[in-house]
Amino acid sequence: MDDPEKRRRLAELEAKIEAAKSANTPKPHMEEHYSQANLAWRMVIELVAGLGIGFGIGFGLDSLFGTLPILMVLFTFLGLAAGINVMIRTAREIQTGDTSADTAWDDKEG
Template sequence: MAALDAKIAAMKAAKEPPKRHQEEHYSQAHLAWRMVIELVAGLGIGFGIGYGIDAALGTRPLFLVLFTLLGFAAGVNVMIRSAREIQDQRLAEAAEENERDEHGD
């Protein structure tokens, strides 16, 4: 009976998808949302600053357009920096994994 239980457990384990894939999918979605939020935040802050300056000086829409474009550029810059950070982290993890595989740990 114990041998049958062991075989059933082994077959169930073989059919289950690895949890790492599910965690990786969640991680990718989290990173994508992070980048979208960074871009929208840059646009929103630039829009708010431009609108505030235009309202104070009565120069609509000069500063609104200027600061919205600057906010967009800042958002893209932060997105690129985040992507570079994520890429460096993934490369470090891959190098660490390869090092462990080479040493047989």
């Protein structure tokens, strides 16, 4: 076999490999309204989690130090602020169309 024949066969092989790779790429199978509902629930859960964690920390510290409602109220408000902050970050991700978890970690690393 001469060089042009090898090049032609190599080009055919590369084309077949590329076609196989493109055929195996996952396609989004979720409908649009399911995706939006999932994102809405994600934001609600983030807010409630912030409130719950803040309340739990405040209640625990109040029980530990004996200062009944002061730290509970303070940390509940801090948890609310943290939950709203995470919701805003999620809304920005939705606006840019970047809702995958991998890209969120990539932004923080580099």
